[in-house]
């Protein structure tokens with residue numbers, strides 16, 4: 001076995017696609033220590049910079065005092081502590097849904113949702129750029145899979161119309177795509193749902209806390225809060241905590257409690273994380289300035305990068321893809337930026353399609369003007385050297 005693995009790894013290395021983990025230590029909300037040197041973190045998903053907010057840290061500490069460190073069993077056995085109920089009520093009402101069910105993380109929630117709610121005879125229509133967890137979940141499903149072109153509603157409708165399946169139909173999409181930063185056409189998808197009686201499964205992992213006047217997510221910005229059949233999002237990005245939740249009618253959630261293996265057979269989240277998520281919700285529900293400050297930074301970064309000639313594709317919001325193309329060129333650019341104190345990752349296949357390797361830059365609320373100016377100037381300098389602008 002080891003020989004085969006080494007050979008495969010060698011091939012991955014030759015393609016410039018080898019991954020290794022980099023050890024870092026946070027210094028501030030936006031700065032990290034990497035390789036004994038201070039770097040600006042340009043790839044955090046903590047969009048609201050809440051993961052170091054004293055209110056959240058204090059909530060976690062207090063919960064540790066009361067509940068101890070771990071739950072040490074699954075939710076169905078003895079891990080469903082009272083904070084779960086409180087958090088499920090809070091997140092459902094924040095997002096405009098009646099009920100919620102918390103999972104240990106977004107990957108497991110997605111695996112649970114699609115593999116459990118779909119069956120033989122059903123058809124799943126999936127955006128070609130959906131997140132790995134959604135794809136993985138579909139592979140576990142017995143339903144037929146149909147891939148439609150990225151954000152292309154005409155292609156989606158054509159495929160729905162020509163589907164001969166007799167079972168239920170499901171559209172699966174991210175709301176804001178995690179690697180491209182562009183937004184799914186939710187208004188059109190909602191129309192198709194109504195016309196063809198299709199269930200929509202929406203992943204709002206990167207939209208929650210960021211989009212909409214109240215910041216509840218991408219659905220809200222389309223005036224569609226609470227209207228999808230199954231809505232999944234996470235506490236581990238803008239909300240600065242950890243864990244995930246599924247929003248749907250009670251019968252769907254009860255079915256997941258009874259059938260989703262990734263809910264049933266895993267240790268429940270510790271109380272400190274549930275308390276952290278509750279604290280985050282309390283903050284953002286009462287104060288839209290967190291979200292507004294983030295959007296001011298997004299506007300500043302986007303304007304400066306665009307003016308410098310970077311092609312930001314169709315992205316909108318805090319995720320900015322800088323597509324370089326070849327894997328090895330992308331890694332080279334990443335290394336140059338690291339050398340200048342900017343920490344961000346080269347995103348390569350299979351995370352993104354072949355030939356579209358990129359640097360995925362994220363904007364967070366905690367950036368200062370000086371930090372953003374430094375980031376933009378450095379990106380311009382390196383982008384010119386690489387012939388990107």
Ligand SMILES: Cc1ncc(COP(=O)(O)O)c(C=O)c1O
Nearest residue numbers: 105106107131133178205234236
């Ligand atoms: C779109 C999307 N869905 C789901 C997940 C998985 O969420 P989690 O990190 O909580 O497992 C991620 C990334 O983490 C994501 O980007």
